[in-house]
Amino acid sequence: MTRPGRLRRPAAVSVAAVRIDVLMQTAVEMSNALLDGLNPQQREAVLYRGQALLIVAGAGSGKTSVLTRRIAGLLETREAYPSQILAITFTNKAAAEMRERVRALVGNVAEGMWISTFHSACVRILRREAEQFGYSRNFTIYDSGDSRALLKRIIKDREADVLGFTVSSTANKISKLKNELADVESYARTVNHGDPSDSMFLEIFRDYSRALSSANAFDFDDLIAQTVYLFRAFPHIAAMYQKRFRHILVDEYQDTNHAQYALIRELTKEPAERDPGLISAVDGASLTVVGDSDQSIYAFRGADIRNIVEFERDFTGAKVILLEQNYRSTQNILTAANSVIANNFDRKDKKLWTSVGDGDKIVGYTGYSGHDEAQFVADEIQTLHEKGMAYKDIAVFYRTNSQTRALEEIFIRSALPYRIVGGTKFYERAEIKDVMAYLIAVANPADTLAVRRILNTPKRGIGPATETQLANFAEKNQMSFRDSLRFAGELGLGPKVTRAISELSNLLDEASVLAEPPAEGDAASDGVPEVLGLLISRSGYLDALRRSQDPQDEARAENVEELLSVTKEYQRNNPTGTLIDFLTEVSLVAAADELDDSSGTVSLMTLHTAKGLEYDAVFLTGIEEDLLPHRMSAGEPGGPAEERRLFYVGITRARKRLFLSLAMTRAQYGDVSVAMPSRYLQEIPGELIDWKQSPGMATSRGGTQPRALNARRDGYGGAYSVPGNRGGSSYGSQGGAQNGAQKPKTEWSNRVTGQMRDNGDLVLAAGDRIRHTDFGDGKVLGVTGEGAKRIAEVQFESAGRKRLLIKVAPLEKLDADGNPVSAASTAHDAAEGDQTDPRVDEFEPS
DNA sequence: TAGTGGATAGTTTTT
DNA sequence: CTATCCACTA
Numbered sequence: 001m002t003r004p005g006r007l008r009r010p011a012a013v014s015v016a017a018v019r020i021d022v023l024m025q026t027a028v029e030m031s032n033a034l035l036d037g038l039n040p041q042q043r044e045a046v047l048y049r050g051q052a053l054l055i056v057a058g059a060g061s062g063k064t065s066v067l068t069r070r071i072a073g074l075l076e077t078r079e080a081y082p083s084q085i086l087a088i089t090f091t092n093k094a095a096a097e098m099r100e101r102v103r104a105l106v107g108n109v110a111e112g113m114w115i116s117t118f119h120s121a122c123v124r125i126l127r128r129e130a131e132q133f134g135y136s137r138n139f140t141i142y143d144s145g146d147s148r149a150l151l152k153r154i155i156k157d158r159e160a161d162v163l164g165f166t167v168s169s170t171a172n173k174i175s176k177l178k179n180e181l182a183d184v185e186s187y188a189r190t191v192n193h194g195d196p197s198d199s200m201f202l203e204i205f206r207d208y209s210r211a212l213s214s215a216n217a218f219d220f221d222d223l224i225a226q227t228v229y230l231f232r233a234f235p236h237i238a239a240m241y242q243k244r245f246r247h248i249l250v251d252e253y254q255d256t257n258h259a260q261y262a263l264i265r266e267l268t269k270e271p272a273e274r275d276p277g278l279i280s281a282v283d284g285a286s287l288t289v290v291g292d293s294d295q296s297i298y299a300f301r302g303a304d305i306r307n308i309v310e311f312e313r314d315f316t317g318a319k320v321i322l323l324e325q326n327y328r329s330t331q332n333i334l335t336a337a338n339s340v341i342a343n344n345f346d347r348k349d350k351k352l353w354t355s356v357g358d359g360d361k362i363v364g365y366t367g368y369s370g371h372d373e374a375q376f377v378a379d380e381i382q383t384l385h386e387k388g389m390a391y392k393d394i395a396v397f398y399r400t401n402s403q404t405r406a407l408e409e410i411f412i413r414s415a416l417p418y419r420i421v422g423g424t425k426f427y428e429r430a431e432i433k434d435v436m437a438y439l440i441a442v443a444n445p446a447d448t449l450a451v452r453r454i455l456n457t458p459k460r461g462i463g464p465a466t467e468t469q470l471a472n473f474a475e476k477n478q479m480s481f482r483d484s485l486r487f488a489g490e491l492g493l494g495p496k497v498t499r500a501i502s503e504l505s506n507l508l509d510e511a512s513v514l515a516e517p518p519a520e521g522d523a524a525s526d527g528v529p530e531v532l533g534l535l536i537s538r539s540g541y542l543d544a545l546r547r548s549q550d551p552q553d554e555a556r557a558e559n560v561e562e563l564l565s566v567t568k569e570y571q572r573n574n575p576t577g578t579l580i581d582f583l584t585e586v587s588l589v590a591a592a593d594e595l596d597d598s599s600g601t602v603s604l605m606t607l608h609t610a611k612g613l614e615y616d617a618v619f620l621t622g623i624e625e626d627l628l629p630h631r632m633s634a635g636e637p638g639g640p641a642e643e644r645r646l647f648y649v650g651i652t653r654a655r656k657r658l659f660l661s662l663a664m665t666r667a668q669y670g671d672v673s674v675a676m677p678s679r680y681l682q683e684i685p686g687e688l689i690d691w692k693q694s695p696g697m698a699t700s701r702g703g704t705q706p707r708a709l710n711a712r713r714d715g716y717g718g719a720y721s722v723p724g725n726r727g728g729s730s731y732g733s734q735g736g737a738q739n740g741a742q743k744p745k746t747e748w749s750n751r752v753t754g755q756m757r758d759n760g761d762l763v764l765a766a767g768d769r770i771r772h773t774d775f776g777d778g779k780v781l782g783v784t785g786e787g788a789k790r791i792a793e794v795q796f797e798s799a800g801r802k803r804l805l806i807k808v809a810p811l812e813k814l815d816a817d818g819n820p821v822s823a824a825s826t827a828h829d830a831a832e833g834d835q836t837d838p839r840v841d842e843f844e845p846s
Numbered sequence: 847t848a849g850t851g852g853a854t855a856g857t858t859t860t861t
Numbered sequence: 862c863t864a865t866c867c868a869c870t871a
Binding site for chain 1: 848857860861
């Protein structure tokens with residue numbers, strides 16, 4: 001498909017003429033394919049043409065649809081070439097989805113568009129222009145872990161810890177400054193030099209910036225800020241991009257920070273007149289932003305809600321379109337969401353509505369403990385699944401990552417397939433970071449942090465003393481730390497150490513030869529996997545893991561091999577991708593990017609990660625004071641309001657079913673504390689919630705009438721205290737099990753990730769009687785599955801029917817008299833000792 | 847230099 | 862509770 005010549009630049013005059021002409025055809029051409037099924041507001045959002053457009057898109061109002069059709073429309077009417085479009089999304093996954101949907105609408109024309117996250121777009125620009133400002137294009141990207149490692153060294157070197165500097169506080173402060181586009185010089189001007197703590201921070205900030213630039217590296221925040229600096233310092237470079245991108249679209253605009261805002265401003269500026277061929281000035285690019293201030297949940301990270309609130313004032317003549325009709329959820333869910341968010345003052349009133357009807361009621365549940373709550377979630381999921389809902393359409397959300405423990409444990413026992421999205425990410429594991437450091441040392445030898453990391457990993461007898469000597473040598477001779485390795489012989493070290501250093505240095509050299517991109521015309525190399533393979537085998541890293549006695553190292557070795565297959569997969573998909581390209585991609589993956597829709601598992605994630613996703617059934621867990629309005633948010637201005645938005649985001653992820661759960665007591669840091677229902681629960685109209693067990697019921701176990709939660713705040717205040725045992729710390733230290741008769745549960749083995757209980761040899765058949773630690777006695781109805789995945793379906797006398805993964809469930813087989821068959825035959829007793837003492841069932845009314 | 851054991855400190859959300 | 866740090870010993 002060739003493009004019409006008439007659209008070609010340079011004369012802007014003629015472009016303007018064409019635009020009108022195109023616009024007239026637009027409505028006609030687009031009405032068929034692209035406007036189908038849109039409501040009037042959506043249609044307007046697709047069709048509007050002007051310099052600035054704000055689409056205020058409530059949750060589930062079809063904004064992705066609008067955005068993709070808007071882009072497709074620009075392409076279809078030939079108002080823009082693909083290369084003139086820049087679309088910014090929040091995650092790579094969203095970017096991929098958007099590209100896919102545009103492709104579905106207009107075909108392969110979509111190829112040349114830039115659809116990416118802020119960070120990827122900036123990396124792309126920075127790599128292209130790096131040489132202009134003292135970096136080289138193979139710079140590496142420091143993730144927050146790398147930044148912290150660097151700061152740790154600096155704080156230690158400066159002995160700043162005695163002044164109360166911690167890594168995390170310093171990292172946060174630097175990040176904040178960078179998000180405000182402050183650099184060392186500008187910050188220095190505002191500093192009170194009389195204050196020792198102030199000037200110390202300045203020194204740290206300066207050291208940190210120097211270290212980054214001498215390592216030829218950027219941290220996350222730099223990627224944005226440095227791009228802005230680049231544009232400001234080099235107007236001709238800015239002009240290039242300003243002329244190139246004619247249409248800029250930004251999704252999730254409410255979560256942009258100041259630096260990102262400034263970047264958008266730079267990109268939409270009228271290009272400075274530089275091009276002699278141009279008769280008159282080119283307009284600034286047209287800007288479309290989509291967002292919802294009610295879903296702003298990243299203020300803690302510098303997101304500035306004013307960017308969207310003041311958009312109209314900011315871009316004069318901006319058009320605002322409001323999308324309120326929701327295509328995702330039932331009315332009950334929306335009413336709950338509306339009533340919660342209405343409690344945030346200073347917001348523009350906006351009410352989501354739908355035409356699909358009320359739907360099911362929201363289900364509420366109050367557990368006695370976090371594990372009870374988790375059991376409720378697992379049971380409900382099982383029921384949903386039996387009624388035909390696929391696991392992949394179900395999600396469980398929580399506020400903090402630590403809440404996954406109880407959920408995971410119960411899910412494993414219940415044989416529920418689940419997946420944790422985010423959390424400790426694959427690429428954050430120590431062994432992966434080690435191996436990545438090898439790759440970085442090859443791709444960017446200036447990155448001293450990476451070189452230091454691998455220097456003695458695996459152990460080669462190079463200790464801190466040797467490392468310091470190398471560093472001194474490097475400094476004295478004005479060379480990089482990497483290069484100092486080449487001169488190991490001149491340091492007068494022992495022969496063993498000298499040889500170890502030289503071998504490492506040679507290995508890196510060899511690898512970098514291998515990493516060279518293939519010469520012009522050569523068949524594509526399979527460079528990245530080859531380089532990685534060489535590094536992990538010759539360095540001895542993989543062997544060291546395999547030889548290790550530590551059982552966890554086996555899993556680590558597997559992870560390293562997994563990374564090797566990741567590189568192979570990467571190279572298959574990107575035959576011309578270089579090592580640096582691979583490293584970039586890895587640095588910029590977000591939690592939600594790991595989601596795989598076809599996985600067939602329940603998804604567990606934090607509320608933050610959940611933004612932008614949707615599921616048929618959603619479980620919001622831990623709706624408690626100090627957890628949902630999180631304790632840490634109380635002090636911050638705007639904190640509680642942001643927490644409410646977080647709750648709102650969670651509610652609006654649900655299509656059909658919404659479950660709200662909480663616990664009366666929650667185990668945290670080893671001891672148990674009392675939890676109160678979240679204030680936000682009362683903001684939902686009582687008639688929308690069907691309490692299976694309300695906070696009122698949960699205290700008075702005997703089964704009184706459900707007490708409406710929403711009735712009165714003080715209604716449950718006093719009822720919440722846990723009987724007995726408020727005495728404090730003696731609790732955990734006594735080893736717990738004998739306290740089992742008391743209500744709050746004692747403790748559970750939290751060994752989910754480590755070795756599990758293992759009933760591997762336990763044979764069960766239909767008709768057998770068993771005793772379960774939590775559910776009491778029951779009868780086996782049937783056994784399905786093979787080997788380690790054998791699942792028993794058990795009818796318990798009082799706890800109902802459950803599915804249990806035999807291998808790991810805390811159960812014993814009983815003989816005809818109701819006694820455990822034999823302690824020895826069930827492996828877990830012998831293996832685990834005190835953790836598995838049978839306890840009184842915490843869930844049962846006693 | 848490596849490995850161990852005891853003490854201690856930190857506990858929100860993440861591109 | 863857990864992860865990390867530090868000091869001490871082999």
